[in-house]
Amino acid sequence: MADDQVLTDMLTMLDRSPEVLALRVCVIELLIERQRYADGLAHCGVALGHDPGNAQVLGLMTRCTTALSGASPAQETAAAAPSGFDWAAAEHEVGDIIEPAFVHGVPTDFVTEDDAATVERPALRLADVGGMAEVKRQLDLTLLGPLRNPELAKAFGTSARGGLLLYGPPGCGKTFIASAVAGELGANFYPIEIADILDIYIGASERNLHSVFELARRNAPCVLFLDEVDALGHKRSQMHASSGMRTVVNQLLTEMDSATHSNDGVFVLGATNHPWDVDVALRRPGRFDRMIFVGLPDLAARKSILHYHLRERPVAGIDLNALATHTDGLSGADLAHVCTSATQLAMADSMRTGEVRPIGMPDVQAALAQIRASTGAWFESARNVVEFANGDGSYDELARYLKGRR
Ligand SMILES: Nc1ncnc2c1ncn2[C@@H]1O[C@H](COP(=O)(O)OP(=O)(O)OP(=O)(O)O)[C@@H](O)[C@H]1O
Numbered sequence: 251m252a253d254d255q256v257l258t259d260m261l262t263m264l265d266r267s268p269e270v271l272a273l274r275v276c277v278i279e280l281l282i283e284r285q286r287y288a289d290g291l292a293h294c295g296v297a298l299g300h301d302p303g304n305a306q307v308l309g310l311m312t313r314c315t316t317a318l319s320g321a322s323p324a325q326e327t328a329a330a331a332p333s334g335f336d337w338a339a340a341e342h343e344v345g346d347i348i349e350p351a352f353v354h355g356v357p358t359d360f361v362t363e364d365d366a367a368t369v370e371r372p373a374l375r376l377a378d379v380g381g382m383a384e385v386k387r388q389l390d391l392t393l394l395g396p397l398r399n400p401e402l403a404k405a406f407g408t409s410a411r412g413g414l415l416l417y418g419p420p421g422c423g424k425t426f427i428a429s430a431v432a433g434e435l436g437a438n439f440y441p442i443e444i445a446d447i448l449d450i451y452i453g454a455s456e457r458n459l460h461s462v463f464e465l466a467r468r469n470a471p472c473v474l475f476l477d478e479v480d481a482l483g484h485k486r487s488q489m490h491a492s493s494g495m496r497t498v499v500n501q502l503l504t505e506m507d508s509a510t511h512s513n514d515g516v517f518v519l520g521a522t523n524h525p526w527d528v529d530v531a532l533r534r535p536g537r538f539d540r541m542i543f544v545g546l547p548d549l550a551a552r553k554s555i556l557h558y559h560l561r562e563r564p565v566a567g568i569d570l571n572a573l574a575t576h577t578d579g580l581s582g583a584d585l586a587h588v589c590t591s592a593t594q595l596a597m598a599d600s601m602r603t604g605e606v607r608p609i610g611m612p613d614v615q616a617a618l619a620q621i622r623a624s625t626g627a628w629f630e631s632a633r634n635v636v637e638f639a640n641g642d643g644s645y646d647e648l649a650r651y652l653k654g655r656r
């Protein structure tokens with residue numbers, strides 16, 4: 251059945267049963283998939299009318315509003331000047347455009363006076379992260395252990411200072427794990443995408459970065475999560491030699507040094523899919539000097555990911571163990587996609603017959619037959635890095651992992 255026929259049929263069903271929330275949620279998801287955010291938003295409004303505060307709908311609504319605000323150039327360029335600092339020295343040289351790629355995605359509203367809007371208090375714990383025993387062990391050793399036992403750490407001459415960089419293929423739980431670490435520490439969680447703080451104006455990226463760290467300090471203890479750290483190194487290579495990226499990296503180094511040396515309860519966690527693109531200065535001791543590899547979800551992780559994505563959907567006869575066993579090689583994002591496709595198959599069938607048919611193993615198997623692991627290209631680059639650019643042994647852990655997967 252054509253994609254849009256599915257949507258049309260679902261809308262017809264929704265017309266007949268407007269009170270069925272699960273149906274409306276599916277419609278909203280389909281609308282988002284088709285980038286029809288305004289329509290999605292309208293349905294979110296109706297759904298919240300029926301069930302105010304529904305977390306899933308609120309999440310979908312955020313996706314629609316974010317996409318809509320990102321789509322409007324007028325809003326994108328309306329930069330609100332961060333307040334609270336004396337950055338008079340930082341020139342605002344309009345017209346000095348460093349690199350067109352920077353113009354993309356330059357929201358400035360993260361620099362808000364309303365901390366509550368940006369800082370979260372995650373309920374997630376490491377126990378919610380399925381499997382991934384090695385990642386948990388390393389987190390315990392390098393970060394959680396020393397923080398729980400500061401005296402012992404001191405006696406052994408170690409500390410939790412410095413930054414920790416999570417790296418690995420896309421969609422495999424880096425962000426999820428970082429949030430669980432914050433939950434584990436009982437700390438606030440402040441996630442930032444590096445690309446979002448980069449600004450085309452001289453001095454503005456540095457100022458954004460400074461305000462991010464200030465906000466983290468105000469909310470200590472706080473896990474400041476810097477996602478896509480490679481954006482700093484990566485973009486640099488595409489920029490004019492005279493551009494200001496160097497100063498942005500320097501600003502980050504300064505902020506990290508003061509955040510981690512003045513024991514102010516800010517823990518910097520970074521994440522990247524491409525650690526080999528991360529500026530080398532950021533990998534020196536005291537900065538992101540420890541790297542933890544987050545690989546493809548293992549059996550237990552796949553089971554918990556599948557469970558998570560099917561938990562609020564009508565299912566019958568789903569054998570999670572069997573599915574987890576047969577999905578080795580798929581990322582968390584791939585598994586989420588499989589669950590959505592299986593749901594659509596069961597729904598299409600329900601529409602044909604007019605009766606709700608729960609999602610069963612055949613739907614998931616059909617969805618699995620359609621999917622290819624999305625991380626192939628990543629593993630190709632990773633193999634090259636291990637083979638040609640692992641002179642200092644930075645990627646030994648990755649090398650062992652790749653060897654084990656051959
Ligand atoms: N070990 C796990 N246990 C339970 N759920 C997981 C696990 N790993 C990943 N997930 C699920 O997979 C989703 C994708 O993970 P996440 O967004 O953290 O990946 P990522 O590595 O940050 O991806 P990207 O590189 O695209 O930013 C999460 O929202 C979570 O639901």
Ligand SMILES: [Mg+2]
Binds near residue numbers: 426
């Ligand atoms: Mg992520």
